[in-house]
Amino acid sequence: MKLVFAKAGLFVAAAVALAACSPAGGGKENASASATTAMTASQAGGPAIMRRLTQEQYEQIIADVFGSTITLGGRFEPDVRENGLLAVGSGQVSVTAAGLEQYDVMARNVAAQVTDEKRRATLLPCAPKDAKAADDACARETLSKVGRLLYRRPLTQAEIDGRVAKAAEGAVKLKSYYAGLEASLAGMLVSPQFLFREELVEADPSRKGMTRLNGYTKAARLSFFLWNAGPDDELLRAAETGEIHTAKGLTKQVDRMLASPRLKEGTRAFFTDMLEFDRFGTLAKDAAIYPKFNFKAAQEAQEQTLRTIVDHTVTQNADYRDLFTTRKTYLTRLLGAIYRVPVDQPTGWVPYEFPENGGQAGILTQVSFVALHSHPGRTSPTLRGKALREVLLCQKVPDPPGNVDFKIVQETSNPSFKTVRQRLNAHATEAMCKGCHKITDPMGLALENFDTIGGYRTNENGAPIDTSGELDGIKFNDAAGLGKAVHDHPGTTSCLVNRVYSYAVGRVATPSEKDWVKTNLEKRFAEDGYKVPQLFRRIVTSDTFFRVIPPAEKPPAEKLAGKTAAAEKLIQTGELK
Amino acid sequence: MSAVTRAATRRRILQGMMGGAAVTVGLPFLDCFLNGNGTALAATNAQLPVVFGSWFWGCGLTPGRWEPQSLGAGYKLPVELQKLASFRDQLTIFSGMKVFMDGKPPTPHQTGHQGILTGHVPKPGVKADYASLDVLISDQIGTKTRFRSLEVTGSGNARDTLSRRSASVQNPSEVSPMALYNRIFGPEFKDPNAAAFTPDPKVMVRKSVLSSISEERAALAKNLGSADKARLDQYFTSLRQLENQLEIELQKPAPMAACTHPGKPEETVQGLEVNAAVKNVKLMSDLIAHALACGQTRVFNVAFADATSSVRKPGETATHHILTHEEAIDEKLGYQPRAQWFNDIIMGSLADTASALRNVREGDGTLLDRTLLLATSETGFAKIHSLENIPMMIIGKAGGRIKGGQHIQAKGDPATRVGLTVQQVMGVPASSWGTESLETSKTFTELLA
């Protein structure tokens, strides 16, 4: 099987499907990529969508509005990854009954703390005339002020009237102003206006017949993208006055946001999503074999990479590609123990530069990559190679086929196969297996110096480890060589640009947007020296980012062959499309 | 069990609930559970509602070691099901069940359960909005209880769930016994047997607030595209369920004679270490049994771990899943001994869940008697991701609606036959189920009592 990694137009699509797993399988490009784009790049845009707040966004908003001492006390519905990003998944998920139950628990917890005797004086703008009775004026002031921040826009008249009425009803029934306010506020926190980021559209006065996002939606897109937080007062003001629609007004806000320390939080949030660090939540290593990898190690491993990335891309404003070769990072004592290097500061983080030719080079050799993409008790060049292709190069590695004869794999218990390479070689002599493993293993094997928790090793079961490998025609001898190959791979930067754009809009780019990303954004990124903050700026100051183009009529849903009575019923009740 | 011992048991239970304090509730209270003959009210299972449970595990069992040699009743229990020996009389085994692909490439460890539990195998990359079996059933029997269904997993990962209303609405699993306990038996739990009942005004206010959110629905839906509108609809379906929960809290619950408070479970470690998974499943099964006995839900779903069965033994480099692929078949034994070890553990865990239900005495029977517990895996031979002969079983009598203790073989039949039969037993008005080659209108009539 020949991998189609020629220069010709392969990175058009954000996700490139690699050849299927059969030995005869040929390359298959993403259908949407080959679709001709009716829209020219200069008119690129996409539909407005509704996104569910992620756990981090929810937490950040509560902290911003009510202070960081408020505890939530509930559990979040798992976010869902789509097209490589939770941000895209957030535009496709809803809320299950069990999930809403938890949002309700958290809403009531938060509302109880906010209206608690200890906090109400500092958090609430007014006090009622009589704490045992309703006070519509004070409730209105409180709920409209809080509501504007929670809903990321002023409440509609109907909304505020409804909330005030419920606060009054509760105050009367429970004989307490604060109990009524608490109930109404809890309702606000469980309402779809808060839990979902609805994007609102208006006619674009500057382009006849076209639509654009309204000011508040623009403000929210900006702040969730750049800060991973709801818009602050100043952004909402710019939305209110319409300043945000002018080039000057927008630039002013963007300058302010990019200069803010919160940009680091936004950058972190993006890379946390792209690098799939949510998976650390359930990552476990076998304690009997790798006792160093405790809960703290899992946390610090993510933090190490995020610090490396934020320092490199934001603080140093350096070339994104160098993340795959840099030896500079930050360590704690515990990470020092995993890497077996001295860190003599008893607590906290210290800047550290790995020695040249010491093995470690670039974020692929950090614990967060090699440990996340390994089994609990052993490494997996296949998983690492797959992650490299899917996470960092935006390619799709096909799933292994079903009903494969694994006879050859049985040989893996043969004690003469000491290293993973030997085992995989045995496996891949089978033509059926070879197709898949050729896509992933040659680059994964270059990381074999790093055990399943990221510790450095030069042999496995007493046999020396061979770390030679290959990535799309570039051969190398070790992890540093792999880092260099990834640094130079055209897919690396193209993937980042596509992921960032997709993250910012919360969905897969439309064909016109993809065209614009390829012909404009990717080019600019290169011209700008692969600076991430500059990429963010290019996106948020572009017309494409805010231009709304209603989606083409949805292709008919997969045909329901032989609908059951139950399915019919669900369709009728609107619960099944 | 005589009325006297039953009363004594009840007394002990009450005592236990009050932390060992003297029994302050006199016999008149007990009287309300007993009729003139001294047999408990609602003593026969027929009068208590049926319960549906699903129990899923990945990587199947060893072909040839779990299928009985003979058909029908009176089969000899196969070697890999020995952990279920005490359920022999109400254990029905289905062999030969198959999931058809219709030319679509399979996704290993996913396709099997998709076919079995949703009746549909999606094309790769296509999101198919087919609801899972338990959701179809809970739509029928679970709408009047506090929880429409309860989902748990031993894996420690809330994403390990097979219960779904649509591709974008997957019901997350509880992973911690303590969290599950707090959810069911926390402050909002209303003991159905409590003598006094006063509706909580706070709950009334909350319900009123939630209703007002529903009133804003039209204004919100106005601007949305069809996909987003559907997601918003799902939100409001969930909101209705929450309102319904509050409505149930505001009504005096019907007494449930077997309802007892389980007491707080211990704090546990969660994760894919197999002993932790077994322990968490066991503790959560006990809580589910109590919840069922107290009328809090009628549907539950247990996923032993993830569909790939990534559980592992401490100190082993290979997980169950890896072993199924990599371990050689021992020529003398004829199977993979290290992978098979996990099969025993997992069947033991299934027995734990069934035992938890059987431990709840209800009149002359047990909670298990009114339950249909459907146990299923996703592959017939994990080594090659086979979709033939996938192990499926039913434990329980579904309130006398089914005949237990049979071996039913349907070589090469779609596994959806089991799902359709189960739906009908649970009262879902379905005459056929599944798509393409998985579509079937044939039920297993031999199962029906």
Add this chain to the structure above:
Amino acid sequence: MFLSRHFVMTTVGAAALLSAGAASAETRGYVVDWFHVATAFTEANCPKGLNPLSDDFYKHELKRLGYANSDVERLMKDFPNGEYIPITTNRGRVDGKPVNIYANPWTAPDPMLMNVKGTAAYGFNLDGRSGANDFVDPETKERGVDNQMFRAVGCINNFAVNPPNQPIYPFAQWDLTRDSSPAWLIQISGIDDALNDDDVTVTLDKSVDVIQRDANGNAVADMTMRVDPNSRSHTVVKAKIKDGMLVSEKFNMQFESDPMLMPMFDFKNSKLRFKLKDDGGLEGVLGGYHAWWPIYWSYAQGGWIVEHSAGLNIPGIYYALKKMADADPDPKSGENRAISTAWRITAVPSILVGTAEPQTAQK
């Protein structure tokens, strides 16, 4: 593969690199993970079984104090709680008045604990003689082993275990202190051949850092530990490695510890041995003479809590240690003030900084 450390320099590297002979020799660092009394249980060691547990010996003591059987049952009915506690705590008598037994163990008669009768005990032949009172080390088969501390306590339930099991109370003491106390460090330098080398140097030090725990609750291996430059716990001793087993020369050692365990260990005429394990760690025994009163006090300071929960008859231990003491006679009374002891040590690899000898890459 565990040994392949790919960094070389430490903070004081430059000066040390110039020191002669260091070029080829290797230096390894360790942090002590476990330290507790070395125990060896055999049936022959305790032919009459083990000493009674606390509820038994408390009943016995109450009867001795004159309580009737029915009173004893009443006082003990809520054991481990109950009315017996103040009575047994003050079971000493001075002029007929009750006194605290733990501070004044001599104020009650010797409960005559059964001591070790067999020949198995870990340790070293410290006095160069082999006599009737001496043991054979089960690991090294060394004869004439002096370990009278083990003879005193070895038939108490708590100590009736064999490695890798740990005697429960000493284990608990160590476990409690090591999260808060500065760690103990070991450095082995001058290693030319880790299997056989007749000239290596062992340096014992205290750290300014505390260990961190790994997923199994043990010390995290390969973590950086800073040597306390001002410690009173610095000891250097020569040693030989034979077939992978390091044995030191005799030395005296003072070591600051946690008051919960022992404010200051003070070993005389002691020896160390370590197995250099395949996983990079150390496992071995420290043997030496130590004043017996502080050893007694390390148990007695816990009073009733330790006595009843660990089943350690505190005055019983007092009398046993006093009787078994075998060194350092008091010039006036002639009573021995020190006792031969042995302690088990487990250590994991560690990156030591601030030492005289920098750590080097291992071969």
